[in-house]
Amino acid sequence: EPEVTQTPSHQVTQMGQEVILRCVPISNHLYFYWYRQILGQKVEFLVSFYNNEISEKSEIFDDQFSVERPDGSNFTLKIRSTKLEDSAMYFCASSEYSGLAGSEQFFGPGTRLTVL
């Protein structure tokens, strides 16, 4: 069964460093998303991406965040200058459609980011 994959599974970085989290969405999916989950808290939407541009972003997704689809398969989240409060599990998700019945989002296994 096709699945969303993410690398690395765990990333440790120093405060102020840049990190890039990588995702490979399901191959025929057109809509891509990043969510994060701080330990013990709820899953929070960061950004959605379609047709090589951001469709929607939350207030969390400020100027230090960016997303890119550098080739036909990868979808990346970059955090330019990490802060302690960026420590969280970051989930990539993808869906075949958007806004249509049955268009569920499939989540990757996540990257646990620890900022020291």
Add this chain to the structure above:
Amino acid sequence: GQNIDQPTEMTATEGAIVQINCTYQTSGFNGLFWYQQHAGEAPTFLSYNVLDGLEEKGRFSSFLSRSKGYSYLLLKELQMKDSASYLCAVRDNDYKLSFGAGTTVTVRA
């Protein structure tokens, strides 16, 4: 803003039935999803409702009342592996899911 409420914890016995309620107040509505999340893992899709009524999928069923802003997830014939967090999520426009805090279900032998 989005407001999605569900109980924090529930405990049930193996073989029993548990119902997890979710109420929501969101700026838009384009479907309600239930996900299962085991500790340290990704959410996995369980069910989806966009029209009022009951959707049944094996041991899991989900109900929606849009006029009441209410949904429930029913888990039947509980198994130990069903111990997990169950997340209620509303798609409030075309693109994003807004999640509740999750209900941790513990299944006891």
